[in-house]
Amino acid sequence: MSTTITYKVNQPIDAQQLTNVFASSGINRPVQDFTRIQKMLNHGNLLVTAWDDEKLIGVARCLTDFSYCCYVSDLAVCKEYQQKGIGKALLAQVKKAATNQAAIILLSAPNAVEYYPHIGFEHVDVAFRIPRSN
Template sequence: MTTTITYKRNRPINAQQLISVFASSGIKRPIQDVARIQKMIDHANLLITAWDGEKLIGIARCVTDFSYCCYVSDLAVCKEYQQKGIGKTLLNKIKEEATDQSAIILLSAPSAVEYYPHIGFEQVDVAFRIPRSN
């Protein structure tokens, strides 16, 4: 592991790279469906990635209009890089890109609910969803 982590905006990645981060991070995503993962990449309009050299080690994948809201679909960091501030830096870079005109919105995994208030997120009770069928 090198000591310098770099962050990139919309650097192209492929499904296998993202699957590797998802699998390592512990986040639950349909990693067995490579085509679906590729669509997740293709249709996001803001990707902030963290790199250790040429290795993708973290990602914040978003859909945003850059003027009112920014939905963070995924925030994942490889297990061996967690608790080093990479996730927080990814979110800070999202805030910079989305500007202060945009609300940053995400749905937390149950295991991460305690994390987000510590980095400036406010928990809200007014969200609704229609669950995925698969």
């Protein structure tokens, strides 16, 4: 593990790299469906990545208008790099890229609900969803 983690905005990655991070991080994503993962990459418009030398170790994949809201669809850090501030740094880069005009919004995985208030997120009880069919 390198002592210096670098962060990049909109650095192209492929479905295999994203799948590797998802699988390592423990996040629940369709890692067996590369076509779907590639669509996820193709249609997000803000991608912040964390790198240990040439190894992708973290991602924040977002959809944003850069003026009102920024939805963080995926925040994942490889298990061996967790609890080192990388997720927080990814979100700081998201906030910088999305501008101060955009609210940062995300849906938390149940096991991460306690994490987000510690890094500046406000808990809100006004979200709604229509679940995926598959």
